[in-house]
Amino acid sequence: MKIWRELLILVLVFGLIWLAFTWRPLSLPDSDFNLSSEREEDLAELILDDIKNQYEFYDDSITNMLLSPITSRLLDSLNPKKYEYRFHLIDSSGEINAFATIDGHIYVFSGLLKFVDNPEQLAGILAHEIGHHENGDLVDRLMKELGLSVLLAVMTGGDAVMVSEISKILISTGFDRKQEREADEFAYNLMIKSQINPARLAHFFTKLKAEEKSYPDNMEIIASHPNSKNRIEGALSHPLPKAFEEREFEIEWKKLIEEIL
Amino acid sequence: MSSEYHSIPQPNELSDREKDDAMGSYLMMFASVAIGLPLPIINLIAAIVYYFTNRSKGLFVHFHSLQSLISQLPTTIINAIGVFWGIRIYFFDWELSDSFKGYIIMAIIFNLAYFVFSIVGAVKAKKGRMYYFLFFGRLSYEAVFKKKDEDMSEIQNLPPR
Numbered sequence: 001m002k003i004w005r006e007l008l009i010l011v012l013v014f015g016l017i018w019l020a021f022t023w024r025p026l027s028l029p030d031s032d033f034n035l036s037s038e039r040e041e042d043l044a045e046l047i048l049d050d051i052k053n054q055y056e057f058y059d060d061s062i063t064n065m066l067l068s069p070i071t072s073r074l075l076d077s078l079n080p081k082k083y084e085y086r087f088h089l090i091d092s093s094g095e096i097n098a099f100a101t102i103d104g105h106i107y108v109f110s111g112l113l114k115f116v117d118n119p120e121q122l123a124g125i126l127a128h129e130i131g132h133h134e135n136g137d138l139v140d141r142l143m144k145e146l147g148l149s150v151l152l153a154v155m156t157g158g159d160a161v162m163v164s165e166i167s168k169i170l171i172s173t174g175f176d177r178k179q180e181r182e183a184d185e186f187a188y189n190l191m192i193k194s195q196i197n198p199a200r201l202a203h204f205f206t207k208l209k210a211e212e213k214s215y216p217d218n219m220e221i222i223a224s225h226p227n228s229k230n231r232i233e234g235a236l237s238h239p240l241p242k243a244f245e246e247r248e249f250e251i252e253w254k255k256l257i258e259e260i261l
Numbered sequence: 262m263s264s265e266y267h268s269i270p271q272p273n274e275l276s277d278r279e280k281d282d283a284m285g286s287y288l289m290m291f292a293s294v295a296i297g298l299p300l301p302i303i304n305l306i307a308a309i310v311y312y313f314t315n316r317s318k319g320l321f322v323h324f325h326s327l328q329s330l331i332s333q334l335p336t337t338i339i340n341a342i343g344v345f346w347g348i349r350i351y352f353f354d355w356e357l358s359d360s361f362k363g364y365i366i367m368a369i370i371f372n373l374a375y376f377v378f379s380i381v382g383a384v385k386a387k388k389g390r391m392y393y394f395l396f397f398g399r400l401s402y403e404a405v406f407k408k409k410d411e412d413m414s415e416i417q418n419l420p421p422r
């Protein structure tokens with residue numbers, strides 16, 4: 001019967017179009033689309049506002065007192081740098097985490113400061129986050145995901161929604177393993193330049209591993225690394241230059257943290 | 262002589278009112294698709310209501326409103342699946358799979374095709390013409406113009422044998 005033949009044609013057209021575009025998907029967001037640095041700056045501020053709605057932040061004075069000795073040493077040995085880095089300290093003892101958004105913003109939870117044994121370990125983690133920025137991982141991730149978030153923003157309407165979608169993308173873990181490896185590699189090199197032994201990161205991972213069960217697994221710093229053993233070995237076996245000598249921070253870290261946080 | 266099918270009304274046999282109602286069924290359908298896009302169930306209900314209020318207005322109007330109703334079903338289902346798939350991705354994995362991208366592109370093509378066919382259908386209906394979509398046209402024709410048993414039984418008075 002003709003009617004069944006027509007139905008068959010319709011179903012075939014449906015299936016073939018789907019298959020054709022699945023086979024060779026048009027990369028909607030990718031390629032030429034780029035975030036201008038001005039837009040990136042504006043967007044970073046909007047994301048900061050959005051995150052401020054979700055968390056309590058420490059004052060700049062406290063943030064600077066705790067972080068700037070570490071960050072300034074890292075940034076002094078980073079040349080050239082892609083961004084003017086800005087660090088934020090979130091008041092949340094329960095979360096051992098740090099993450100980067102865009103335009104050089106890096107967010108650190110107070111739980112991480114309490115967890116690390118010394119400022120050198122923290123420096124390693126911050127170096128890793130700086131690595132994501134310098135390697136362009138964040139803009140890369142945003143561009144990859146923007147197609148869907150635009151779709152959702154159109155569906156739900158409104159710019160505020162769009163912004164919180166974007167910050168959700170950036171906060172939720174989503175780097176691939178290659179990006180994580182490269183950020184680690186970047187961190188080791190920056191640490192060496194800043195006279196901090198990359199083994200400090202291994203100590204941190206070992207400590208995390210020992211207490212793994214008691215912490216959530218959504219940390220940026222461990223999420224994409226199911227194999228923490230490799231990572232510990234990676235940090236320990238990273239070659240050091242001949243005359244390398246570690247210069248420790250002159251901070252009584254645990255005491256300082258106890259007093260301030 | 263009795264045929265299996267009712268005869269198809271010709272343009273000069275139709276009132277302007279019938280032509281307008283037939284055209285309206287297409288315009289109504291894709292207006293409701295646009296309104297109901299986030300929640301395709303809404304436009305489906307609107308479409309069904311429109312169909313039932315119009316199908317008694319003669320075979321011509323009945324045919325066009327049935328064709329536009331059933332031809333929107335696949336588009337509605339495709340859109341609904343797309344929306345729920347999108348929500349699923351949004352809540353669970355944030356991974357834009359190739360098959361989802363392909364599906365969205367296919368859905369856009371189907372929506373556009375539906376839109377174009379509805380415009381053509383509306384224009385033809387306004388002119389008092391029949392217009393058959395692939396498959397749905399034939400299905401609607403069968404449903405509306407084929408004589409049913411009760412139609413036959415209505416013929417009680419026959420000419421002298």
Ligand SMILES: [Zn+2]
Binds near residue numbers: 128175180183220221
């Ligand atoms: Zn990372």
